[in-house]
Amino acid sequence: MIKLYGLRMSNYYSLTKALLIEKGLDFEEVKSPPSQKEDYLVRSPMGKMPSIEVDGRFLSESLAIFHYLEHHAPDPALLPADPFESAKVMELCCHLKLDIELVARRCLPELLFKQPVSDETKDQVRADLAKGVKAVDRLLVAGPFAAGAEFTVADLFSFYCFGLANTLSQSVVGVDLLEGTPRMADLLKRLAERPSIARVTAEAAG
Ligand SMILES: N[C@@H](CCC(=O)N[C@@H](CS)C(=O)NCC(=O)O)C(=O)O
Numbered sequence: 001m002i003k004l005y006g007l008r009m010s011n012y013y014s015l016t017k018a019l020l021i022e023k024g025l026d027f028e029e030v031k032s033p034p035s036q037k038e039d040y041l042v043r044s045p046m047g048k049m050p051s052i053e054v055d056g057r058f059l060s061e062s063l064a065i066f067h068y069l070e071h072h073a074p075d076p077a078l079l080p081a082d083p084f085e086s087a088k089v090m091e092l093c094c095h096l097k098l099d100i101e102l103v104a105r106r107c108l109p110e111l112l113f114k115q116p117v118s119d120e121t122k123d124q125v126r127a128d129l130a131k132g133v134k135a136v137d138r139l140l141v142a143g144p145f146a147a148g149a150e151f152t153v154a155d156l157f158s159f160y161c162f163g164l165a166n167t168l169s170q171s172v173v174g175v176d177l178l179e180g181t182p183r184m185a186d187l188l189k190r191l192a193e194r195p196s197i198a199r200v201t202a203e204a205a206g
Pocket of ligand 1: 012013047050
Protein backbone atom coordinates (compact mmCIF):
# COMPACT_ATOMS: atom_id res chain seq x y z
CA MET A 1 0.00 0.00 0.00
CA ILE A 2 1.17 3.53 -0.77
CA LYS A 3 2.28 5.55 2.26
CA LEU A 4 1.71 9.32 2.20
CA TYR A 5 4.07 11.31 4.43
CA GLY A 6 3.46 14.84 5.64
CA LEU A 7 0.89 16.86 7.57
CA ARG A 8 -2.74 17.49 6.76
CA MET A 9 -2.25 21.25 7.14
CA SER A 10 -0.07 21.35 3.99
CA ASN A 11 -1.69 22.34 0.70
CA TYR A 12 0.58 20.06 -1.33
CA TYR A 13 -0.01 17.15 1.05
CA SER A 14 -3.76 17.80 0.68
CA LEU A 15 -3.44 17.95 -3.11
CA THR A 16 -1.63 14.61 -3.17
CA LYS A 17 -4.14 13.04 -0.79
CA ALA A 18 -7.03 14.23 -3.01
CA LEU A 19 -5.16 12.76 -6.00
CA LEU A 20 -4.89 9.36 -4.30
CA ILE A 21 -8.61 9.48 -3.48
CA GLU A 22 -9.50 10.47 -7.06
CA LYS A 23 -7.46 7.51 -8.31
CA GLY A 24 -9.29 5.16 -5.93
CA LEU A 25 -6.00 3.91 -4.48
CA ASP A 26 -5.53 2.54 -0.98
CA PHE A 27 -3.08 4.61 1.01
CA GLU A 28 -1.88 5.10 4.54
CA GLU A 29 -1.22 8.56 5.96
CA VAL A 30 1.97 8.86 8.00
CA LYS A 31 2.17 12.02 10.09
CA SER A 32 5.59 13.47 9.34
CA PRO A 33 6.50 17.17 9.74
CA PRO A 34 9.14 18.65 7.41
CA SER A 35 12.70 18.08 8.56
CA GLN A 36 16.32 18.40 7.47
CA LYS A 37 17.28 15.17 9.19
CA GLU A 38 19.03 12.56 7.07
CA ASP A 39 16.28 9.94 7.38
CA TYR A 40 13.73 12.50 6.15
CA LEU A 41 15.93 13.76 3.29
CA VAL A 42 16.09 10.21 1.96
CA ARG A 43 12.34 10.49 1.37
CA SER A 44 12.25 14.14 0.32
CA PRO A 45 15.62 15.72 -0.56
CA MET A 46 14.52 19.29 0.25
CA GLY A 47 12.98 18.17 3.52
CA LYS A 48 9.49 19.14 2.35
CA MET A 49 6.11 17.47 2.42
CA PRO A 50 4.52 15.54 0.86
CA SER A 51 6.39 12.43 -0.13
CA ILE A 52 5.16 8.92 -0.83
CA GLU A 53 6.60 5.46 -0.26
CA VAL A 54 5.90 2.67 -2.71
CA ASP A 55 7.37 -0.76 -2.00
CA GLY A 56 10.24 0.74 -0.01
CA ARG A 57 11.03 3.45 -2.58
CA PHE A 58 10.46 7.15 -2.01
CA LEU A 59 9.20 9.99 -4.16
CA SER A 60 8.73 13.69 -3.40
CA GLU A 61 7.33 16.70 -5.34
CA SER A 62 3.60 16.70 -5.99
CA LEU A 63 3.97 16.90 -9.78
CA ALA A 64 6.36 13.95 -9.85
CA ILE A 65 4.01 12.01 -7.58
CA PHE A 66 1.17 12.83 -9.96
CA HIS A 67 3.28 11.61 -12.89
CA TYR A 68 3.82 8.29 -11.13
CA LEU A 69 0.17 7.87 -10.11
CA GLU A 70 -1.11 8.71 -13.59
CA HIS A 71 1.00 5.86 -15.01
CA HIS A 72 0.46 3.48 -12.11
CA ALA A 73 -3.32 3.96 -12.06
CA PRO A 74 -4.35 5.32 -15.48
CA ASP A 75 -8.07 4.99 -14.78
CA PRO A 76 -9.60 7.46 -14.11
CA ALA A 77 -7.30 9.58 -16.25
CA LEU A 78 -6.51 13.01 -14.87
CA LEU A 79 -5.02 14.21 -18.15
CA PRO A 80 -6.66 14.43 -21.60
CA ALA A 81 -5.71 11.67 -24.07
CA ASP A 82 -4.65 14.19 -26.71
CA PRO A 83 -0.92 14.90 -26.19
CA PHE A 84 -1.18 18.63 -26.80
CA GLU A 85 -4.25 19.05 -24.59
CA SER A 86 -2.51 17.02 -21.93
CA ALA A 87 0.51 19.34 -22.09
CA LYS A 88 -1.82 22.37 -21.84
CA VAL A 89 -3.11 20.96 -18.55
CA MET A 90 0.46 20.62 -17.31
CA GLU A 91 1.19 24.17 -18.47
CA LEU A 92 -1.68 25.43 -16.30
CA CYS A 93 -0.39 23.41 -13.33
CA CYS A 94 3.09 24.94 -13.79
CA HIS A 95 1.75 28.49 -13.76
CA LEU A 96 -0.44 27.82 -10.73
CA LYS A 97 2.53 26.40 -8.88
CA LEU A 98 5.29 28.77 -9.96
CA ASP A 99 3.54 32.06 -10.70
CA ILE A 100 0.78 31.97 -8.10
CA GLU A 101 1.55 29.68 -5.16
CA LEU A 102 5.30 30.13 -4.99
CA VAL A 103 4.98 33.92 -5.30
CA ALA A 104 2.34 34.21 -2.58
CA ARG A 105 4.38 31.82 -0.41
CA ARG A 106 6.89 34.66 0.11
CA CYS A 107 4.25 36.07 2.47
CA LEU A 108 3.98 32.89 4.54
CA PRO A 109 6.44 33.95 7.28
CA GLU A 110 4.24 36.94 8.13
CA LEU A 111 1.00 34.97 8.25
CA LEU A 112 2.26 31.84 9.98
CA PHE A 113 5.19 32.97 12.10
CA LYS A 114 4.50 36.71 12.59
CA GLN A 115 7.81 37.52 10.87
CA PRO A 116 7.05 40.74 8.95
CA VAL A 117 7.72 40.72 5.24
CA SER A 118 9.33 43.92 3.90
CA ASP A 119 7.30 46.50 1.95
CA GLU A 120 9.63 45.94 -1.00
CA THR A 121 8.83 42.22 -1.02
CA LYS A 122 5.12 42.96 -0.70
CA ASP A 123 5.22 45.32 -3.70
CA GLN A 124 7.04 42.70 -5.74
CA VAL A 125 4.57 40.00 -4.65
CA ARG A 126 1.61 42.20 -5.69
CA ALA A 127 3.19 42.86 -9.11
CA ASP A 128 4.17 39.21 -9.70
CA LEU A 129 0.77 37.91 -8.59
CA ALA A 130 -1.03 40.34 -10.90
CA LYS A 131 0.93 38.85 -13.83
CA GLY A 132 0.38 35.30 -12.61
CA VAL A 133 -3.37 35.75 -12.20
CA LYS A 134 -3.66 37.11 -15.75
CA ALA A 135 -1.66 34.16 -17.08
CA VAL A 136 -3.78 31.59 -15.25
CA ASP A 137 -7.04 33.29 -16.21
CA ARG A 138 -5.94 33.24 -19.84
CA LEU A 139 -5.36 29.47 -19.67
CA LEU A 140 -8.64 28.54 -17.94
CA VAL A 141 -10.96 26.88 -20.45
CA ALA A 142 -14.75 27.40 -20.46
CA GLY A 143 -16.45 24.44 -18.83
CA PRO A 144 -17.19 23.18 -15.39
CA PHE A 145 -13.52 22.34 -14.83
CA ALA A 146 -10.20 24.16 -15.19
CA ALA A 147 -9.37 22.54 -18.52
CA GLY A 148 -12.92 22.19 -19.85
CA ALA A 149 -15.44 19.38 -19.66
CA GLU A 150 -13.37 16.87 -17.68
CA PHE A 151 -11.86 16.94 -14.20
CA THR A 152 -8.05 16.94 -14.46
CA VAL A 153 -5.01 17.40 -12.26
CA ALA A 154 -5.26 21.14 -13.07
CA ASP A 155 -8.39 21.27 -10.90
CA LEU A 156 -6.40 19.99 -7.94
CA PHE A 157 -3.59 22.48 -8.59
CA SER A 158 -6.20 25.25 -8.94
CA PHE A 159 -7.82 24.41 -5.65
CA TYR A 160 -4.70 23.87 -3.58
CA CYS A 161 -2.35 26.45 -5.15
CA PHE A 162 -4.76 29.28 -5.85
CA GLY A 163 -6.66 28.70 -2.60
CA LEU A 164 -3.61 29.10 -0.34
CA ALA A 165 -2.21 31.92 -2.46
CA ASN A 166 -5.40 33.91 -2.12
CA THR A 167 -5.49 33.47 1.65
CA LEU A 168 -1.89 34.74 1.82
CA SER A 169 -2.50 37.54 -0.63
CA GLN A 170 -5.61 38.79 1.12
CA SER A 171 -4.14 38.77 4.59
CA VAL A 172 -0.58 39.95 3.89
CA VAL A 173 -0.72 42.20 0.81
CA GLY A 174 -4.43 43.10 0.92
CA VAL A 175 -5.30 41.84 -2.56
CA ASP A 176 -8.17 39.46 -3.34
CA LEU A 177 -6.80 37.53 -6.31
CA LEU A 178 -10.25 36.22 -7.22
CA GLU A 179 -11.33 39.73 -8.21
CA GLY A 180 -8.99 39.37 -11.19
CA THR A 181 -10.43 36.03 -12.24
CA PRO A 182 -14.14 35.42 -11.67
CA ARG A 183 -13.75 32.13 -13.56
CA MET A 184 -11.35 30.88 -10.90
CA ALA A 185 -13.72 32.10 -8.20
CA ASP A 186 -16.55 29.95 -9.66
CA LEU A 187 -14.24 27.00 -10.14
CA LEU A 188 -12.99 27.03 -6.55
CA LYS A 189 -16.56 27.11 -5.23
CA ARG A 190 -17.51 24.10 -7.34
CA LEU A 191 -14.35 22.20 -6.47
CA ALA A 192 -14.84 22.66 -2.72
CA GLU A 193 -17.86 20.37 -3.05
CA ARG A 194 -16.10 17.63 -4.95
CA PRO A 195 -16.09 14.53 -2.70
CA SER A 196 -12.30 13.99 -2.75
CA ILE A 197 -11.61 17.61 -1.83
CA ALA A 198 -14.45 17.82 0.70
CA ARG A 199 -13.08 14.69 2.42
CA VAL A 200 -9.55 16.12 2.56
CA THR A 201 -10.87 19.38 4.00
CA ALA A 202 -13.01 17.61 6.61
CA GLU A 203 -10.19 15.33 7.72
CA ALA A 204 -7.73 18.24 7.93
CA ALA A 205 -10.17 20.06 10.21
CA GLY A 206 -9.96 17.04 12.51
N1 LIG B 1 7.33 21.76 -4.81
C1 LIG B 1 6.85 21.02 -3.68
C2 LIG B 1 6.42 22.01 -2.61
C3 LIG B 1 6.12 21.34 -1.30
C4 LIG B 1 6.06 22.35 -0.20
O1 LIG B 1 6.25 23.57 -0.40
N2 LIG B 1 5.82 21.86 1.00
C5 LIG B 1 5.79 22.72 2.16
C6 LIG B 1 4.48 22.54 2.92
S1 LIG B 1 3.10 22.94 1.94
C7 LIG B 1 6.91 22.30 3.10
O2 LIG B 1 7.18 21.14 3.27
N3 LIG B 1 7.55 23.30 3.72
C8 LIG B 1 8.57 23.07 4.70
C9 LIG B 1 9.91 23.55 4.26
O3 LIG B 1 10.02 24.23 3.22
O4 LIG B 1 10.88 23.25 4.96
C10 LIG B 1 5.70 20.08 -4.11
O5 LIG B 1 5.07 20.38 -5.13
O6 LIG B 1 5.47 19.04 -3.47
